[in-house]
Amino acid sequence: DADVTQTPRNRITKTGKRIMLECSQTKGHDRMYWYRQDPGLGLRLIYYSFDVKDINKGEISDGYSVSRQAQAKFSLSLESAIPNQTALYFCATRHSPNTEAFFGQGTRLTVV
């Protein structure tokens, strides 16, 4: 089993719908991140969290919200999906400063 698991892996939704992407990890890391990846734009940080009481906006947080339900779970929500939120979304975890990020398998989201 993967150490960082994202669900769903693929999702097609309609404009205006609410959707939640989930991430769970078994690595015991405190740091969790949500990124989106678009062709030609690389990985951009949406939100990050260092514990269940700590939520921080990244560079592109508008239109998104997150919830850190437990140390191991970090969910990303799109309250009202729009087509330009079509992208590949990655959850990542890190153990401590100066350490690498471990990525989930990704969720391919299409908003029609």
Next chain:
Amino acid sequence: QKEVEQNSGPLSVPEGAIASLNCTYSDRGSQSFFWYRQYSGKSPELIMFIYSNGDKEDGRFTAQLNKASQYVSLLIRDSQPSDSATYLCAVFWYSGGGADGLTFGKGTHLIIQP
């Protein structure tokens, strides 16, 4: 805003040759640097990290860091078709409020020609 710049490519290299991938960063205080490989539609996976000026070798891969020039590179020796992928440079950042993370470049698409 911390910037990490990479040439998007594609960079085409013959099989067996050395592939050289470059990255520059804007924050002079950056301390650690990571190279990830990403196959199309898959998640990034770590190849190497480097903290100190100079070279660090791991198998066919060598990371090079020059903090004075704010430059990081990745060399791939004896390139194989399986090395064809997008290579992401990532730089560690730390904010005064205790937050930290990685900023990624947009990646360089590498193609190894058989």
